[in-house]
Amino acid sequence: MATAPSVSYSMTVRLELPAGGSSVSQITTVVESAGGHVTALDVTASGHERLRIDVTIAATSTDHAAAIVRQLGEIEGVSLGKVSDRTFLMHLGGKIEMSSKHPIRNRDDLSMIYTPGVARVCTQIAENPEDARRLTIKRNSVAVVTDGSAVLGLGNIGPMAALPVMEGKAALFKRFAGIDAWPICLDTQDTDAIVEIVKAMAPGFAGINLEDISAPRCFEIEERLREALDIPVFHDDQHGTAIVVLAALHNALRVVGKDIGDVRVVMSGAGAAGTAILKLLLAAGVKHAVVADIHGVVHAERADLKDADSGSALRWIADNTNPEGVTGTLKEAVVGADVFIGVSAPNVLGGEDVAAMADGAIVFALANPDPEIEPTVARQTAAVVATGRSDFPNQINNVLVFPGVFRGLLDAHSRTVNDAMMLAAARALADVVGEEELNANYIIPSVFNEKVSGAVAGAVREAARAATGS
Numbered sequence: 001m002a003t004a005p006s007v008s009y010s011m012t013v014r015l016e017l018p019a020g021g022s023s024v025s026q027i028t029t030v031v032e033s034a035g036g037h038v039t040a041l042d043v044t045a046s047g048h049e050r051l052r053i054d055v056t057i058a059a060t061s062t063d064h065a066a067a068i069v070r071q072l073g074e075i076e077g078v079s080l081g082k083v084s085d086r087t088f089l090m091h092l093g094g095k096i097e098m099s100s101k102h103p104i105r106n107r108d109d110l111s112m113i114y115t116p117g118v119a120r121v122c123t124q125i126a127e128n129p130e131d132a133r134r135l136t137i138k139r140n141s142v143a144v145v146t147d148g149s150a151v152l153g154l155g156n157i158g159p160m161a162a163l164p165v166m167e168g169k170a171a172l173f174k175r176f177a178g179i180d181a182w183p184i185c186l187d188t189q190d191t192d193a194i195v196e197i198v199k200a201m202a203p204g205f206a207g208i209n210l211e212d213i214s215a216p217r218c219f220e221i222e223e224r225l226r227e228a229l230d231i232p233v234f235h236d237d238q239h240g241t242a243i244v245v246l247a248a249l250h251n252a253l254r255v256v257g258k259d260i261g262d263v264r265v266v267m268s269g270a271g272a273a274g275t276a277i278l279k280l281l282l283a284a285g286v287k288h289a290v291v292a293d294i295h296g297v298v299h300a301e302r303a304d305l306k307d308a309d310s311g312s313a314l315r316w317i318a319d320n321t322n323p324e325g326v327t328g329t330l331k332e333a334v335v336g337a338d339v340f341i342g343v344s345a346p347n348v349l350g351g352e353d354v355a356a357m358a359d360g361a362i363v364f365a366l367a368n369p370d371p372e373i374e375p376t377v378a379r380q381t382a383a384v385v386a387t388g389r390s391d392f393p394n395q396i397n398n399v400l401v402f403p404g405v406f407r408g409l410l411d412a413h414s415r416t417v418n419d420a421m422m423l424a425a426a427r428a429l430a431d432v433v434g435e436e437e438l439n440a441n442y443i444i445p446s447v448f449n450e451k452v453s454g455a456v457a458g459a460v461r462e463a464a465r466a467a468t469g470s
Contacts, residue, residue: 003369004391005037005058007086011065012056013072014044014081019051026075031057034068056086095167096174096183133206133413142181142207142406144169145198147189150214150237150272153368159185162212169211169236176453177403179410181209191217195224202229206410209402210235215272216313232409232417238276240398243405243422244444245277245341245364246284247429248396251443252384256360258338264288264358266337268330268372269344270298275313277341282320283419284426289321290337292330293344299327338362342372349373355381366396384440393441400447401425404456411457412464421463428459 017023024041031038040056055072059065065085073080104110111117125131133139148162166183173181184201186194198208198221208231210222218235225233234240253260265286267274270293278291291298293314298305300318326333334340334353339362342348349372354363361382365371368388375392378385386394405425409417432445432455445452 003060005035005060006391007039007058009059009061009065010039010056010086011059011069012040012054012084012086013069014083015053015055015072016050016079016081017053017075018077019047019049021077023075023077024051024053027053027055027072027078030071030075031055031068034071035060035064036068052081091164091167095164096170132203137180138204138206140178140180140410141205142173142179142209142410143184143198143201143205144173144181144209144211145184145186145194146211147186147194147213149189149212149217151212156189156214159187166211169209172399173403173406175403176399176447177407177457179403179406189214189217191220194221195228198225199228202231205231206413207231207406208233209406210237212237215275218272219275219313226416230415232406232414234402234405234409234417235272235276236398236402238272239280239417239422240402240405241273241343241366241396242276242280243401243426244396244398244429245366246280246423246426247400248364248386248394248444249281249339249341249362250426250430251433251438252339252362252386254438255440255443256362256383258360260285261287263338264336265290265339265341266330266334267291268340268342268348269293270314270317271343273343273366275317277343278317278321280419280422280426284423288323290324290326290333291317291321292333296329297326297333298322299325302327340364340372342366344372346370346372347374349378351377351380354378357382359383364396384443386443394443395447396444397447400429400444400452401456404428404453405460407453407457408460408462409464412461412468414464414467416467417464418467420467421460424459424463425456428455431455 028038037058038055039058042054043051044054045052057068059068069083102113104113121135125135144166146162146166148159149156151157151162151165163183163185166185170181170183173179186197188194213221222233222235267278270291278289298314298317299322305315305318330348331353335356336358338358341364343366346367354361362384363378363382364386365373365378366388371387375385375387386396388396432449432451
């Protein structure tokens, strides 16, 4: 699949070239001919004979960017200077920092912020631990915890390499919900160790966001931490994805005029995200769901599941879906389906498969960066198409929900997170798209829609308070 140039592969190249002639126009020609885009061209120094120009280009990959830079250096009369990768520059020294909320200008400030004044606050909390929410950063803090075992589409790259993602997550918490989040990268992939470490550090936080932990370990880690802790534990790869998918499905069904209880949903992918999506869809009223994994449709009589542990995620799927007893392959299962949701692998469906779905078909192809079916192909026969990518309409992006979900949980002093809160978040997110805005290419709002975080937070806050009767 051809990929468009992206700002993710953006380079700024410093060039020196003759002040006269056609060298400047040649720069743009070379970049465009090589399949890149010139996004900025700035003259940084000028003389009678020579110009110094910073050219910013967008490419499709690291190798593509390097090839364009080489071709620029081959233009006659052009001297190649410094090349800066803009993405790496943004990450230099990390993307987040800690700052004090109060200036420390003199001895009085020091005495109140630190010793001896701080001892009074410590004593207060020792006598009444609940005051930690009022008198410390705990009231507004979330730990973003990973072991680096399932990072983006990169796989098991370890905790150090996962840190840039966790920093980014923390930055998004702050930008979209005003929450102070802290990256916690654990140098262990032992389930028991992770549970014990998070339990030990939990007093400093009001919530735990588990991130990029591989399945099936992530299920056990989340379950055990939810049982052990008195603060909400939320695995965003599971539940954040599920909430956005459900919100998008609510609106897609509005577009095609179908009811969630009547549609037949076929899913590709039975990992962490797929299982969480399925559970939330069932909680929302889906009655006809079929799931396929790499071995085909999941059903109770499948050879590898007959003796499976009843507590396993795959066995749970077999016992709680597929009431019609569908067997066979994904391609066979999708025939006549109203909805396809993919959280699996690239190119598992073709145009003929989508064409075989029911009229008004909805296709959510969420594998990233290469989806289960090329979106432009799916659009030929599907009524509504969504992806996980930013270069197509209807992007299913977790940042739409996790900041607002935690804002609502923290504001309500919630000790847990449950299906009712997640269903409320999904409905609130869907309702951000007004009736006058709704169409096949706009079923989910932009991550920069200023209404999103507040709407989600408000819905979660009310659901959390209702759960406790407060």
